[in-house]
């Protein structure tokens with residue numbers, strides 16, 4: 001999956017680097033930059049790239065010697081983690097942007113190498129729901145990773161036509177303590193690189209010393225044509241330079257459904273399109289904020305699945321915006337939805353207990369999906385393996401809104417419980433939390 005073993009990656013890199021050296025002193029390709037911002041508007045950088053040992057799993061020199069340090073390196077200065085108001089932590093191999101359930105954009109055209117759970121067996125591991133794009137630029141093959149998403153709009157093998165195309169919605173899946181976008185860039189040899197380049201001037205980039213050929217290039221495209229790289233727009237620009245705001249160029253779907261539309265249609269867990277597998281029980285809502293419109297909900301006492309399958313002809317053949325209702329007090333760390341539509345499927349996952357504020361009920365946007373309405377399509381909610389039987393997690397509804405025309409359909413998927421991440425699983429990951437570094 002995504003960046004699964006850096007030790008091997010780096011070893012293989014050494015071979016490839018050797019190969020490159022044997023090819024002769026070919027001139028480094030002129031890098032003009034090709035990356036576009038992975039988001040609209042402006043956000044914060046919550047965690048920078050550690051130039052010293054950006055080896056995420058743990059800090060290992062390329063010779064295989066494990067090191068222990070809490071120091072990180074940025075632009076010529078070593079810092080204790082988070083000291084001196086530098087956001088980041090030792091070993092971080094990418095950039096964390098402070099997106100909160102917002103659109104995530106392709107930073108370049110390319111092929112979708114991966115789109116799904118980093119570890120299908122554990123949705124709380126690594127990058128969670130993530131996309132990896134690949135492209136070739138100036139003779140070098142690059143991959144970009146977009147991690148901790150809540151919903152995907154692309155699937156594996158798909159072509160992304162242009163930078164700025166939608167990949168999904170940011171979130172907090174995987175090993176994440178709060179919603180953000182983990183963005184990382186690596187090259188043919190799977191060597192991490194900082195797309196902002198190295199700002200240390202005459203001081204040698206530490207990353208270039210870890211292994212031959214490790215480079216830090218400013219890969220941001222020159223968007224305004226003035227000859228300089230234009231990074232994404234950030235509000236804490238003491239960390240990296242800030243570029244111009246990238247404005248949406250498409251018609252935005254609604255991040256929250258318009259419930260005022262009179263033709264809104266709600267499908268919930270009390271209708272006959274809702275079926276369950278496993279041990280479920282129903283409860284009435286203790287408070288209106290516990291359920292959507294004060295209706296009843298389901299709880300579970302073991303791993304279970306719930307499916308909402310609209311009947312043939314109920315949905316028109318077109319794209320729908322899909323929403324999940326997050327009730328107040330929801331405690332689920334990973335509500336996982338599989339959206340089977342138009343002979344394919346996508347995943348969405350919501351960390352309900354961190355969705356904006358736990359005191360707020362609201363809709364979570366799960367992306368836009370094309371349905372045929374042939375009756376075979378469904379949305380499945382499952383506890384995966386995160387559940388603790390008997391615990392009091394809440395799960396949610398889902399809402400489908402039609403993209404165009406005046407009529408909106410809504411499919412409200414209702415509650416499930418039992419999705420709390422097992423405490424024992426936390427230690428199973430050798431990786432650190434990709435923190436949101438709330439500043």
Ligand SMILES: [Zn+2]
Nearest residue numbers: 095096182434
């Ligand atoms: Zn990160």
